Amino acid sequence: MLIIPGTSSKELGKKIADLLKAKLIEIEHKNFPDGESYIRLKERIGRDDVIIVQTLYPQNNSLIELFFLLDLVRELGTGKVTLVIPYFAYARQHRRYLEFEVISAKTIAKIIDFFNVEKVIVIDVHDKAALKFFRAKTVNLTTSLTIANYYKNKLKNPFVLIPDQERKEFGKNIAKVLGCDYTWLKKYRDRITGKIKTKIWKDFDLKEREVLIADDIISTGETVMNAIEILKKKNAKSIFVACVHYIPSKAYEKIIKAGAKEIIATNSIQSEISKLDVAPLIAKELSKEKF
């Protein structure tokens, strides 16, 4: 089994290879002065099965590099190709909200399928509907246990809050490990302006409770900050924030300034707040495969 990490998952790919005791194939990468990408495998790969690991951040560059890599390994006559995409970008657009919109998740799935990929493994995809476009087998791993284990015994009188109704299951799983209750907020997005509004759908009491806000993605930080505002009005004792995919930005500082004690994320996208390692989760899934 060969592991080929793309440019966006160099560190993570190496960790996975170490855990699986698999051979790591490094790539040489550079950008031309005009921004175009160049990729070359540092060694021959033969006909072995390969696992490509490439998270989709920065979204567009990592995508084009992924397509280059897929084409390259196929052209070199490799065996089975398994693809690990820790952060599957563009999954928000898995359907048409306004007429004539592109369904970007579908476009990406179609291109990946073109290269006869055997299996696609993702982590906490924004919406599972984005995976239905693949012909390849897909696996959606969840980090709810990873997040819950990090906070187990760390919070006094905990409470879990999910800042939007679409991730109830995620909240339920975390709350179960923490042995507490949970709820979610209702989030509405204006499809034209992109502005969001967050509301409580059922009242809750937070006296003396340490609250964990958990979400799949933090991008601008707006969703989490809306939730923090609500929690402060409810007199939460302290607020902690965890997300799976943190899109590197200034959101981290804004969220701390808004009143969170801590903000953590996984290393699906490597950043200054990547405290949780997804390599063991991915390695466990890959070890089920027969290569």
Ligand code: R5P
């Ligand atoms: C959206 O529905 C996701 O679950 C996240 O809540 C969202 O992507 C976060 O984005 P932002 O940080 O820009 O509010």
